[in-house]
């Protein structure tokens with residue numbers, strides 16, 4: 706099986722002004738000065754901090770990502786940000802379909818699909834977020850919901866997804882995001898292996914073997930190592946715990962903690 710370089714990603718959500726973001730990112734870069742780069746690291750600050758952080762992160766092991774993008778390249782779309790704009794601000798990654806977008810901003814699988822295509826067209830690495838709610842899990846619908854999110858969210862684009870370095874999936878059970886409730890490592894592994902099998906069937910085994918599937922949902926220094934020990938967990942999407950450089954560093958250096 707192909708070795709997969711772990712990806713530890715921080716989602717800063719709607720936190721930090723530009724000076725706060727610069728200070729936090731600068732502190733993280735300092736803390737990672739001797740980092741052996743055993744994992745790839747990415748942070749996704751608010752749009753307003755992207756350009757400033759691209760300068761702070763230059764030459765560091767931390768890549769820049771955005772939290773969303775619009776699917777058109779440019780036009781009369783007040784308030785939206787396009788893929789080429791994110792690239793010009795220094796982004797390499799973009800989160801797509803985060804559950805908070807789905808919950809509060811009308812994101813649906815069909816718009817996820819348009820955004821993924823736009824990200825790929827712009828040369829950005831989309832991190833496609835999927836996950837079931839607590840009531841869906843309780844009703845035994847976890848796998849059917851994830852199947853629907855993947856089938857519709859990646860519809861018609863499977864042919865351009867064959868290079869596993871060009872995208873990633875984040876499994877984020879909605880009931881675990883910001884709640885302090887983490888999926889057990891066994892629950893995460895069960896879903897991650899389902900996702901990998903889905904990708905193998907839809908795109909191909911080589912893609913599935915190389916694809917990074919991140920876990921997200923209350924990841925902390927105390928649970929990262931156990932999650933990462935699972936064979937199909939290839940990284941983490943970290944919300945709250947990525948806002949503090951010391952805490953995020955501990956997560957990034959999970960092997961040693």
Ligand code: PEP
Nearest residue numbers: 882883921922923944945
């Ligand atoms: C997230 O924002 O994707 C997330 C998983 O948040 P938290 O780590 O705070 O649960």
